[in-house]
Amino acid sequence: MSKQQAPLPVVNLNADAPCCPPLAQRRVPVETAAVLAPAFKALGDPVRLQLMSMIASAEDGEACVCDLTPAFDLTGPTISHHLKTLREAGLVDAERRGTWVYYRARPQILRQLAALLSIESTPASRA
Amino acid sequence: MSKQQAPLPVVNLNADAPCCPPLAQRRVPVETAAVLAPAFKALGDPVRLQLMSMIASAEDGEACVCDLTPAFDLTGPTISHHLKTLREAGLVDAERRGTWVYYRARPQILRQLAALLSIESTPASRA
DNA sequence: CGCCTGTCTTGACATCCGTCGAATCAGACA
DNA sequence: TGTCTGATTCGACGGATGTCAAGACAGGCG
Numbered sequence: 001m002s003k004q005q006a007p008l009p010v011v012n013l014n015a016d017a018p019c020c021p022p023l024a025q026r027r028v029p030v031e032t033a034a035v036l037a038p039a040f041k042a043l044g045d046p047v048r049l050q051l052m053s054m055i056a057s058a059e060d061g062e063a064c065v066c067d068l069t070p071a072f073d074l075t076g077p078t079i080s081h082h083l084k085t086l087r088e089a090g091l092v093d094a095e096r097r098g099t100w101v102y103y104r105a106r107p108q109i110l111r112q113l114a115a116l117l118s119i120e121s122t123p124a125s126r127a
Numbered sequence: 128m129s130k131q132q133a134p135l136p137v138v139n140l141n142a143d144a145p146c147c148p149p150l151a152q153r154r155v156p157v158e159t160a161a162v163l164a165p166a167f168k169a170l171g172d173p174v175r176l177q178l179m180s181m182i183a184s185a186e187d188g189e190a191c192v193c194d195l196t197p198a199f200d201l202t203g204p205t206i207s208h209h210l211k212t213l214r215e216a217g218l219v220d221a222e223r224r225g226t227w228v229y230y231r232a233r234p235q236i237l238r239q240l241a242a243l244l245s246i247e248s249t250p251a252s253r254a
Numbered sequence: 255c256g257c258c259t260g261t262c263t264t265g266a267c268a269t270c271c272g273t274c275g276a277a278t279c280a281g282a283c284a
Numbered sequence: 285t286g287t288c289t290g291a292t293t294c295g296a297c298g299g300a301t302g303t304c305a306a307g308a309c310a311g312g313c314g
Binding site for chain 4: 045047074075077078081082085096098099
């Protein structure tokens with residue numbers, strides 16, 4: 001593939017998804033499912049879920065790869081691969097500053113995913 | 128194999144996960160990640176995401192497989208397989224009544240997942 | 255300039271996953 | 285009892301995924 005300098009095919013959730021009503025309120029359309037499923041998929045690995053959490057909960061809103069990697073019993077390339085997955089799913093942003101690379105969470109998409117899963121106060125609804 | 132009547136190894140989220148503070152608030156522990164990641168993984172397929180939505184948004188809170196299957200260009204066994212995945216992830220419950228099998232969403236786990244992804248009102252937080 | 259450290263890419267491998275057709279199981283009904 | 289319909293399981297296939305070792309790239313520093 002020729003994805004050398006390309007800014008990565010990050011899913012554009014802001015443009016495509018109108019912001020999605022709760023999954024339990026109305027049937028999610030095919031297009032929305034196609035756009036949001038990869039995000040859930042990216043969170044569907046324990047390592048990536050923890051990476052996401054470490055990044056999102058970091059002190060300054062960003063986490064250095066140098067801090068992320070030693071937190072797991074995995075090699076650098078593997079962590080890098082998982083970070084790339086999170087990046088391509090639109091969940092995080094990466095920025096290089098000098099020697100180190102910093103990752104930052106994108107709250108917008110997290111909000112969309114949370115909204116999709118949100119349940120109205122009435123659990124069994126009209127039951 | 129003797130998994131005839133066995134109630135399926137459904138993840139017990141109520142017992143294991145205390146209910147999980149937001150992912151962006153505190154680093155999610157390894158155990159929590161191990162328990163919740165499969166749920167995200169199960170939602171990480173467009174077909175399953177739609178199935179989940181169809182079940183959760185169904186009129187009486189439950190959906191018949193006979194209504195689910197024709198909504199996709201997939202064979203019965205494939206839909207059945209996806210439903211099993213959702214079941215094993217603890218996202219839905221199945222019940223046979225006579226000829227048909229009905230699936231019902233489990234709001235509890237959806238709430239947990241939503242809570243994990245929830246972001247405090249302050250987007251960039253303490254920035 | 256050369257080297258060192260940190261990160262990413264490449265290539266390879268075993269495993270997992272989505273899908274199907276065929277076979278099997280569970281009930282209803284004649 | 286036999287048969288029909290609905291749903292699941294089994295077995296197989298191609299493709300995707302997680303992981304690593306080795307190599308390449310980027311930037312700081314001697």
